Amino acid sequence: MRDVTIADIERLRAEADGADAVFEMDEDTFRALYDRTSRALWAYLSRLTGNPDAADDLLQETYYRFLRAQGRYENEAHRRNSLFRIATNLARDGWRRGAHARLVPLPDGAQGELRAQVDVAGDAQRRTDLARAMRQLTPRERAMLWLAYAHGSSHRDIASTVGVKAASVKLLLFRARRKLAVVIRNEDRKAGRDED
């Protein structure tokens, strides 16, 4: 997305005086919502796509679509769910279009370099291992696991965000968890062998 220039802002200010509001939500409400939700949403997108740069773009697109949708929301939780649902669909569309090929991972060598730069007391190592393990799951599995365990969403919210039946969440979550646990243990085992 291109940068906003001073001229753009001046133009918008001038237009705002005479024109109808573009969005149903006013600026103050939006800014408060953004401050409350953007960090969690960025973290979600970053883990879902496996790429922080893609998360930057998708974050802005998510808020844009949210504003354009002009939905009626019953409460804060409903708004939040709607945001996460839009973000999930955007990330999924990117995946279907094959964007994951450029979204995802650095080759192993580059990851090693990156790791060397940011590794503080092994935290970066663990995060890189988790990122690699997450890449072996489907986008839906990643989304479900993140929402359930990192974000603390209820099964009903997960169902609505990911687009599955609420009754299926328990089983799908169990399978995804099983799969990730196996991958993490294998990664740990491999890392142990490498150290030996």
Place this chain on the structure above:
Amino acid sequence: MRIECEREQDVLDALAARRWPARCDTELTAHVAACPVCGDLVEVAGALLDDHDATYGDARLPPSGVVWWRAQLRARDEDARAAARPIAFIQGVAASVALWLLVTLVRAIPTAMVAAWKDWVLGFIPHLSVSLPNLADMTGAIPVNVLLVVGAALLLAPLAIYLAVAED
């Protein structure tokens, strides 16, 4: 195979409160060691919670004001483009109709009149001996199927223009 365990919530609470494993009852740690469902849960939820905390710190968020203004700018641009679509369509229709009328008019001009005009024009440039083609004859010589194709193209042109603009 069991897909759930009644102690899952206790494990999740301990993980979320950062009590796992050091500040947990030994009974819960013993349970997790023996229960495959809770074992997986500790492995996965623990890793995701740690990652979540670290990712929070990594977030490079643009200020809310910038996101708001960008969205405004984009919405206004999109609205303006959407409003221009019907105009582009009507312009395409008008251009096609005008072209069609022109062709029809040219064909309707009597041959004698065209010849008279040709002589009149050539009267101004007597030194040139260019033989202008007879337009009426030319259009008359075009086969009907070619004219149909051209007509169809003229009719479809506005639609094509509309779709091209709508793509944006």
